Amino acid sequence: MTMTREFLLPDLGEGLTEAELVRWLVAVGDSVAVDQPVVEVETAKAVVEVPSPYAGVVAVLHGEPGQTVDVGRPLISIDDAGKSAGSGNVLIGYGTSEAATQGRKRRRKGQAAPPSNGVRPESVESAPQQALRVVSPLVRKFARELGVDLHSIKGSGPDGLIMRRDVNLVAQAEGHAAETGQAGQTRAAAGVASATPTSATDPSTGLPIASRTPVRGIRKAVAQAMSRSRTEIPEATVWVDVDATELVALREDLKRREPERAPSLLAFIARFALAGLAKYPELNTRVETAEDGSQEIVAFDGVNLGFAAQTQRGLVVPNIRGAHGMSARALDAELRRLAALARDGKAAPSDLSGSTFTLNNYGVFGVDGSAAIINYPEAAILGVGRILDRPWAVEGQLAVRKVVQLTLVFDHRVCDGGTAGGFLRFVADAVEHPGSILADL
Structure with missing residues (x-):
């Protein structure tokens, strides 16, 4: 019997009451394992990956990247398909590192079943994904901004861990660090969200508005603390x-x-x-x-x-x-x-x-x-x-x-x-x- 379990955004500790969704690490229809990271969120303290306390198939993703979710609100719904839920280690920083590589996507209609040796037909593409060694969310974010595929990188850190310098070297070699990428990197260094271009005119100054930048994440937390001070x-x-x-x-x-x-x-x-x-x-x-x-x-x-x-x-x-x-x-x-x-x-x-x-x-x-x-x-x-x-x-x-x-x-x-x-x-x-x-x- 299939039962849907609703995973709520956990208490992230230290008085944090909300988090911004940065990136989903799974999609509807994907299979997830216990303790597998399912979403990357940004709090006032850090960018972290949230692991799932349940095993099963993703049924619903509650929210889009850029949205803010309060602690205790639904984050993801998982159909357990009769599977037993595991550790329940839903606090940031907990969960097994191996679980993140054990999730398998549900076979879609028309997709061939995997061979008996356990290697899927798309193994040339998926094997590096399973072996991906990235710990820092900032490295992931840096790679996205420069358009670098992390699966193409051989990490120089311990046990092949991908470091920021590895991403930077690939970006330079492949010419990814173009004007757009550099602008994104500059925004990241400033700790603010991406600016949205606009053609509107400011009524008080009469000047064109170059962009509007949402105040969120660490910048929002700093602004609130400084204003209160x-x-x-x-x-x-x-x-x-x-x-x-x-x-x-x-x-x-x-x-x-x-x-x-x-x-x-x-x-x-x-x-x-x-x-x-x-x-x-x-x-x-x-x-x-x-x-x-x-x-x-x-x-x-x-x-x-x-x-x-x-x-x-x-x-x-x-x-x-x-x-x-x-x-x-x-x-x-x-x-x-x-x-x-x-x-x-x-x-x-x-x-x-x-x-x-x-x-x-x-x-x-x-x-x-x-x-x-x-x-x-x-x-x-x-x-x-x-x-x-x-x-x-x-x-x-x-x-x-x-x-x-x-x-x-x-x-x-x-x-x-x-x-x-x-x-x-x-x-x-x-x-x-x-x-x-x-x-x-």
């Missing part, structure tokens, strides 16, 4: 120029002696900021508002350190959980690991949420300073500008020093300027005299 948080900003000459010299010395283990300058500053938060815990809090309008300042026993990372999908904030107990070396390792996951689109929702204080290194963009927007609902964000050679007074004498600007944006509800200034001065002193501070950490 500016609307609800009465922020204030303090900044200071800092002589980082000794810190730069310290790192260069470590790099000479231990080239593979020398922490980055950002890791040192992160360590100083964590020490500052231990001294000024008011900045490691958040304000929560109850339904009756009353508010509480919630303090945390520990720090989850977020850091802003620019990716192809836009700005995300990975966070180092339990950062307060880590050394500069441990922080450096986590900064590199999480940044790589975010860039490759492999960061889990838990990696991209839950921070209690954020560090923003905008110096990598060649910027000296910035009044950053607080990462809602946190209470503060510390910005780090680029390090430049500048004239500086040292013991009454003019000298050229390595100078960096530190900027602290804070929620004025949790503390006053004295606390914010004290924290910033503490971090600045640590940057200027790292030896004495590191001796106490």
Whole structure:
């Protein structure tokens, strides 16, 4: 007896309530196995593949690519044809990797049955599809934008895994990276949806409208968070120029002696900021508002350190959980690991949420300073500008020093300027005299 099972969009975790359908990986009439990925969706945190908890034949696909589906709404209907459903591992990141290659399409009318040896007549085409080795949804998306067939690529990663560089090499060799493809790649790098050309005229300016770009996915999430931050948080900003000459010299010395283990300058500053938060815990809090309008300042026993990372999908904030107990070396390792996951689109929702204080290194963009927007609902964000050679007074004498600007944006509800200034001065002193501070950490 055939029974239709309706698979609802599962709870993706970390407070995510919706997802945008990017691409169906199956079609109506296809057979699917338990834990086989059936759809690629984009949330505010990442692009992920959702596995099916049921085995059977696809009956209905609820939605088209580009549509937004709420958690708990129908995603796909599957006729189980009397088959037993399996693992039920419907959370993102779960499911067997082999199951994705075990699905078989239902034989359509007029299609020859497969030979007894299990090889289908179209094996020349389908065998590479079954062996396709792609983990990152961003690689799939990159290949689509450049018009590259992933089945034609031999991956250079572990066990033949297809990497972004493999797609890029094929695109260059075959001439796929033409103007249209490059435009799509640029849009992807900006983290926005494809723009729709239009010939309409804007009534207020009288100028032709070149395009309209839907705000969705990561761009929508960023816009909502930033708007809420500016609307609800009465922020204030303090900044200071800092002589980082000794810190730069310290790192260069470590790099000479231990080239593979020398922490980055950002890791040192992160360590100083964590020490500052231990001294000024008011900045490691958040304000929560109850339904009756009353508010509480919630303090945390520990720090989850977020850091802003620019990716192809836009700005995300990975966070180092339990950062307060880590050394500069441990922080450096986590900064590199999480940044790589975010860039490759492999960061889990838990990696991209839950921070209690954020560090923003905008110096990598060649910027000296910035009044950053607080990462809602946190209470503060510390910005780090680029390090430049500048004239500086040292013991009454003019000298050229390595100078960096530190900027602290804070929620004025949790503390006053004295606390914010004290924290910033503490971090600045640590940057200027790292030896004495590191001796106490």
